[in-house]
Amino acid sequence: MAGSSMKAIKLRIRSVESTMQITKAMQLVATSKLRKAKERMEVSKPYAAISREAIMGAVSSLEDTSLPYLRAREVKKRCYVVIAGERGLAGGYNANVFKAVLAHAEGTPYCVLPLGRKAIEKFERMGIELLNDDYWHVEGLSVTVCYKLAGILTDGYLREDFDEIFLVYTSFQSMMTQEVKTEKLLPIEKTEENKRPVTAVYEPSAEEMLTRVMPDFLAGRLYSACCDAFASEVSARRNAMDSATKNAGEMIANLRLHYNRARQGAITQEITEIVAGAEH
Amino acid sequence: MATYHLQIVTPDRLVYDGMVESLIVRAVDGDVCILANHIDYATPLGIGEAQVTDAEGKTRTAACNGGLLSVQDNQVRLVAITFEWQDEIDLERAKQAEASAAEKLKELERKDRDFAIAEAKLKRAITRIHVKG
Numbered sequence: 510m511a512g513s514s515m516k517a518i519k520l521r522i523r524s525v526e527s528t529m530q531i532t533k534a535m536q537l538v539a540t541s542k543l544r545k546a547k548e549r550m551e552v553s554k555p556y557a558a559i560s561r562e563a564i565m566g567a568v569s570s571l572e573d574t575s576l577p578y579l580r581a582r583e584v585k586k587r588c589y590v591v592i593a594g595e596r597g598l599a600g601g602y603n604a605n606v607f608k609a610v611l612a613h614a615e616g617t618p619y620c621v622l623p624l625g626r627k628a629i630e631k632f633e634r635m636g637i638e639l640l641n642d643d644y645w646h647v648e649g650l651s652v653t654v655c656y657k658l659a660g661i662l663t664d665g666y667l668r669e670d671f672d673e674i675f676l677v678y679t680s681f682q683s684m685m686t687q688e689v690k691t692e693k694l695l696p697i698e699k700t701e702e703n704k705r706p707v708t709a710v711y712e713p714s715a716e717e718m719l720t721r722v723m724p725d726f727l728a729g730r731l732y733s734a735c736c737d738a739f740a741s742e743v744s745a746r747r748n749a750m751d752s753a754t755k756n757a758g759e760m761i762a763n764l765r766l767h768y769n770r771a772r773q774g775a776i777t778q779e780i781t782e783i784v785a786g787a788e789h
Numbered sequence: 790m791a792t793y794h795l796q797i798v799t800p801d802r803l804v805y806d807g808m809v810e811s812l813i814v815r816a817v818d819g820d821v822c823i824l825a826n827h828i829d830y831a832t833p834l835g836i837g838e839a840q841v842t843d844a845e846g847k848t849r850t851a852a853c854n855g856g857l858l859s860v861q862d863n864q865v866r867l868v869a870i871t872f873e874w875q876d877e878i879d880l881e882r883a884k885q886a887e888a889s890a891a892e893k894l895k896e897l898e899r900k901d902r903d904f905a906i907a908e909a910k911l912k913r914a915i916t917r918i919h920v921k922g
Binding site for chain 2 (some may be wrong): 549555557560567622656712713721722732733
């Protein structure tokens with residue numbers, strides 16, 4: 510009996526060890542990808558910030574406008590741009606994004622422009638209208654693709670297929686924390702920060718400029734969100750795999766203890782049997 | 790000569806961040822030149838050659854495509870879709886792009902949606918070749 514339980518424990522240890530090897534390898538891969546992803550995120554930031562400032566300047570110079578990009582209309586349908594991962598095993602990374610979308614979308618019909626395989630699968634399963642059926646890796650998503658996506662968004666918005674566009678992605682705060690963010694892309698709202706008076710000269714006109722530049726602006730926004738989301742994904746995966754590896758290590762230590770106990774028990778029993786046999 | 794702070798950005802990088810004397814770019818309705826103490830100004834950009842003269846008086850040329858130019862309190866920002874310095878341009882690739890875009894334009898009608906895209910591609914390729922040569 511003792512022998513069979515020893516064998517079972519040994520098998521168990523071996524299986525946990527091989528799992529640990531996988532989680533460890535995934536952690537290493539994530540760590541090495543993280544550095545690159547963070548670099549890419551850093552270089553994409555100036556564009557988003559600078560273009561936003563320039564756009565907001567133009568927006569605040571327009572008092573009253575018929576420009577559809579700035580006019581809120583009755584919301585019959587929303588569009589969500591959802592950035593999720595390529596695969597799971599990243600803790601709550603994908604689930605948190607979907608939860609945020611579902612909570613936000615509650616009560617309004619919506620369609621989704623998914624980025625990342627997990628997002629496509631999720632919304633396809635839910636039977637939600639998807640705006641594109643091609644799919645691109647969020648990792649290394651090119652600027653060209655972002656322009657294409659921004660084109661889909663602005664075309665749909667101007668055709669009034671949907672009346673509001675939201676972007677849901679995970680923003681990288683630090684190695685340990687990633688935060689899901691929901692941002693309104695269109696229509697652009699006037700906020701306090703851009704209400705200051707503007708005296709700039711716009712050529713040909715502020716409206717004309719916004720019309721031309723809006724797709725570029727959205728593309729830049731998407732690109733930087735993707736870089737941000739990918740850095741979050743990798744660091745979420747790194748953390749998940751780190752704790753998985755730690756857990757596996759703990760489990761192995763426990764199992765070793767049990768194994769040694771069983772071995773000791775078996776030896777003791779054998780000795781008692783021999784001694785008992787010799788006395789007779 | 791008086792200088793001002795210029796930042797050039799594209800979605801994937803910060804191309805330039807420093808003091809310059811002048812900047813010439815192609816706006817939608819012609820070239821504009823920005824010198825120091827320009828009035829606050831903003832305009833969308835077309836596809837064309839850009840020239841940057843830095844604080845030491847050295848001039849560099851580049852192929853610049855789309856985006857916008859904004860001047861605010863003597864801070865100039867060029868937010869471009871693509872911006873390549875002369876020495877970064879891949880002439881072979883530009884020539885190939887020119888050939889394939891020209892080919893495509895022949896097949897398309899002016900009212901096609903793809904016509905404008907192919908036309909813009911052709912323009913970009915021609916600009917690159919021009920800046921390089």
